[in-house]
Amino acid sequence: MNIYSLLDNSTILAGLKVKNKKELLNEMxxxxxxxxTKEQLEEIRDSVFEREEIMSTGVGKNLAIPHGKVKSIEKNYASFAILKDPIDYDSIDGEPVKMVFLLAGPESKNSTHIKLLSRISRLMNSSAFREALSDCETADEIFKAFHAEEERYFGN
Known part of the structure; x- marks a missing residue:
């Protein structure tokens, strides 16, 4: 499964303005x-916040990958944001977060969830890709950047 297929213009937030981690996660x-559904949305919200309480998903390099699993969904959902101004996120490197990739998946498909998180990490680990993303100003530009990077990196 490719990452860009989980995203579309409604789930990509370019130039997002938020004051803190809680506001960011709620927007995502x-x-x-x-x-x-509204019920599924609240289950996803609860799962993401619960996961964040266990340990920050701020992975360093100005990136966070919040995620959660819920019983009521059958497939994976994602949102991606580039923040207008970086925020404190309790990241492992102590640096603020500028880019955030949120992944929500079904509890029943744990291996797929882990594979997707790994794929997101590998993609986002590329400093050239993060730089290309930071030059994007619209959701459409961000989507095209993800598509091109996955084609290049994974040959999809």
């Missing part, structure tokens, strides 16, 4: 509202 989850 809310971006999924066109694809899931």
């Amino acid at each position: 989850v809310d971006a999924l509202s066109d694809d899931v």
